[in-house]
Amino acid sequence: MADEKKFAGYICTGCGIGERLDAGQLETTAKQDGKLAEVKQHQMLCSKEAVRMIRDDIANQGITHLMIAACSRRAKVEAFNFPEVALSRANLREGVIWLRPQTSEEHDDNQETTQEMADDYIRMACAEVKYMTAPAASGEQALNKTLLVVGGGVTGMTAAVEAATAGYPVHLVAEEAKLGGVWTDLYQRVPFRAAAKDVPHGRDLDLPQPEDPGIEALAAEIETNDKISVHLNAKVTKTSGAPGRFSVDIGTESGGATTENVGTENVGAIIQASDYKPFDANRLPEFAYGKTPDVVTGFELEKLAKEAAGGPIKRPSDGKEIQSVAFIQCAGQRSEKEGHLPYCSGFCCTESIKQAMYFKAQNADCDATILFDDLRTPGAAGEDFYRSAQQAMVTFSKGKASEVAANGGLKVKFKDLILDEDTELDCDLVVLATGQVPNVGPDPYAQLAVEEAEDEEEKAKAQAILENAPPSILNLDYRQGTDLPQLKHGFVDSHFICFPYETRRTGIYAAGPVRRPMDMKQAVEDAAGATMKAIQAVENAGQGRAVHPRVGDLSYPSFRKEGCTQCKRCTVECPFGAINEDEEKYPLFNESRCRRCGTCMGACPVRVISFENYSIDTVGQQLKNVEIPDEFEEKPRILALACENDAYPALDMAAQAANSGAELELTPWARVIPVRCLGSVSLSWITDALNSGYDGIVLMGCRRDDDYQCHFVRGSAIAAERLSKVGDTLQSLNLEPERVAVYEVAITDTKRAPQLINDMAETVEKIGMSPFKF
Incomplete structure (x- = not known):
């Protein structure tokens, strides 16, 4: 019969396994307790010769289920790669002999219990494989190499160029009338390079200087690239489907309202690069922002510098050349005050250093002072850029500003943290180093809270949160909400320790300041990384395979409908929005969104959800077959x-x-x-x-x-x-x-x-x- 199961076991005696354990007893255990018809031993099971032996047995004897007793399932993954059969592995090396000390070469007092442990692992692996089947792709997938990039800033443009260079067509959607995003008005950028290493130390050292931002050149490159389709004054009005087969509606905007000329594009993966919004300095009345035009944010100073076109920067109030300027760091940041940002935006110190050098480049006698509590200069330029500002005679003063008085001139009141005393500074212009607020849509878990509210009062509170939420960016047609889940400060969710760019929505990747605060150099690198992940997602989806961390896994969840109670626990608890509900309110699994974590399986109170190679039985039978x-x-x-x-x-x-x-x-x-x-x-x-x-x-x-x-x-x-x-x-x-x-x-x-x-x-x-x- 074509669906007949045939089991075989293979026991490795290498790496000290045969010296510490009775391999003959292990073979007997596999045959008698594990009920395997055929069991073979080999002195080095991962060798080419042994792997060829296993492959020949699969081909010639019709083996469908393999039990391999050797090293950990995390080792020799490529050698023991037999995708056409169900496979379990008994961990005899790391799991038994390496963690069980041998008391002596002559007589091992631990030999009995060590052998019992190994025998149990054989039984467990035999029991596991009996309840497995070899996973196969669902057949619903097709390779769609087109990517969607949402955001027309530096991050989005870089992602589009990277994808096109790799041969993947791109639809680039930007809300603005031209490309550039939040950094459109940047006069110069923080340098991307460190100091030259072959120049002797001293004042002539080739220290990094502010550079042309390159935004116009990047936009021009996109406009001439036939693999990139640009949608300006546009937004995503609906996103449905899954990795490999996303369907995206794009609407153009006119006069602030979305028009009817909506186009639908089919894409394989999505990169959200919607950047950030500058912190609202109107929340800083103590610094006289809004009371006088001579208190500006760093973003507004960039416009003044660009308007000056390389000439002296003029004071907004009267057009006079600025002779003294003070930069207040962490304005509205690293603060627990209501309405402030509790985090550091990471880019502000180097931006202020760069802007102070604008003034020094035009007038070496201009008094440029940076008031800081902690000074941070991440990136390639880093410390070298700080030193270049020192050589330009920018003043760095460790102080905490408390107030800006605007009575005629400007007077910055601050506490000198070195001298531990209150003091003042007169200046022509004050620049507030405000932070980055991620440009995101509403938190989907806030949306779910409305649906799951247990009473009207709770529902009203949840709705009030949504009323103040920003408009949707992706408009996902997901059971779990319209946008990407967020971390506690509103940044788009990503696993920044192990899997940067990954979000909780498979096939959708976050890049740039929408993911965490960062400068332009970091955003460019972030865009490249997210693009590579999106390409991986496209290729995996085309083959029906999972993405991280079970990359290549073909299994996906299924459920026994007659046993389902429609409790919705699987749909609610799935971290990745991979489960919707059909018309009858039964779970509707989307295998391309699924990460194969099994959370739905653990959530199911009636145990009707399983994977081909991981189920209630594959684990349950292991623990039951321990003696x-x-x-x-x-x-x-x-x-x-x-x-x-x-x-x-x-x-x-x-x-x-x-x-x-x-x-x-x-x-x-x-x-x-x-x-x-x-x-x-x-x-x-x-x-x-x-x-x-x-x-x-x-x-x-x-x-x-x-x-x-x-x-x-x-x-x-x-x-x-x-x-x-x-x-x-x-x-x-x-x-x-x-x-x-x-x-x-x-x-x-x-x-x-x-x-x-x-x-x-x-x-x-x-x-x-x-x-x-x-």
Whole structure:
């Protein structure tokens, strides 16, 4: 029969496995307990010869399901790449022999428990593969290489050029009448280079100087590129579909209203590069902004410098040449005052240095003073640019401004932080270094709050938030809202530690100051990075494969309709907006939006959601096929469910360190099962494990704080919410709450990760083994 399953197992005896373990016993375990018809051993399973042997068996014997017992599933991924079959791996190297110390060469006191651990991993891998099928693409995809870039600023233009250069057509949508965005009026830019290295130290050092911004040249390059279609005075009025098959409606604007001439474009991926809006300086009355034209923002000074066209900058109030200017740093920034920005915008110090040099370039005697609390000069120019301003005799004064008095002239009142005294500074012009406010749409979770409000009062509060929200940028036709989710300060969500540019909407990438505060150089680099990610998304979508962190995974969720209760938990909890609802209110899975995290599977109370290669059964059968000794053997069993993105790699690296001589080891009572995300953990696994006689359970997921590390964004936080109810389960079973522990683990926690499991072993020793032992 074409759909007949045929199982085979392969056991590696290399890397010390055959020396520490009885490979013959492992083979017997695989055949008798694992019910594998054929099992082979090889001294180096990852070698070309052994891999060829496996491939020949697949081709000639019709093998459909493989169990490989060797190293960690994170190792030798390319060697053990057999996409045409279902594959499970038993971790005998890192998971067993490297984390179990050998007491002596003559007699290993740990040999018995080490062998028992290895036998269990064989049973677990055999059980797992029996409930797997080889994933295959849905067949709905087609390769669409066209990209959509939303935003006509430097970030958006750079992204468009990068994509076109790589051979990918682009639709560039800009709200303005011309390209340039927020930096259109820039006179000069902060240099992108550091000082020349071959010039001797001294005043003649080739220090970086302000440069032409290059915005007009970039716009001209776009206009002549036949791969880039530019839509000016335009906005995205609707976005539907998924990676590889987004459908985007584009409307042009006239007189502030969207006209009827809407075009629809089909694109493979989207880059949101909508940049930022300058902070509203009207919120700074203490600095006399709005009371006198001689107090301006840094953005307004750029216009004055551009109008001067290289000549002296004139005072707005009377047109006289400016003889003294003060720059107030962090104006409305790094402040907890209501209406201020609590964060540093990152680009302001170097911008003020550049602008002070405008004045010095025209009049060396002009008194240019920069008042700062902390001075930050990131980027290639960095410290060298600061030194170039010093050589131009720009004054840097460590002080905190409190007020600008505008009675005739300007008087800046500030506290000198070096002398610790209040003082004043007279000047002709005051420049406020205001920050960046991300140009984003409404937070989709605020939109969902209206729908999910439990009473009219709660609904009214949620609606009030939306009424003050900015207009939508992407107008997503998603169950989870119209725009990209945001971080706490309103910047578009991205995993800036591991996956910059990635948002919670698969195939849609954020670039530039909409993602975090940054200067032009950083925005240019950001645009290039986001473009490369968008191209990857297009190519993966064309083959039906997942994007990060499970790049290449062909599996996608399905559900058993007859068992679905339409509770909507999967649609609400999916971090990536991959699940809508059909006309009958059943979940409608969109595999191209899906990241394959399994959060929907863990959310489902009736356990009807699964993947071809990851399901309630693939994990549930693993934990059920561990041999649970009775209480008289005094051999506890501890189940560890470890996130495959941080916790499981940390355990692997602990094993590598132990193999290199570090004093690290893992209790022999532990049985570790990697999970895609802690968000995929079903409470049924916890209940089944406790009922099966496990003495303790340790769950290890990623961090879930504001600077989250969870590779699936909210999976770890969602799991924490679910697992907070485990206490009720333990209480109903009359079990101690200490038997289940949940931890946040970083990938660098190589010492801590195994110790957390060892701590559970100590806890079990104190409170006793489970009364549910068979």
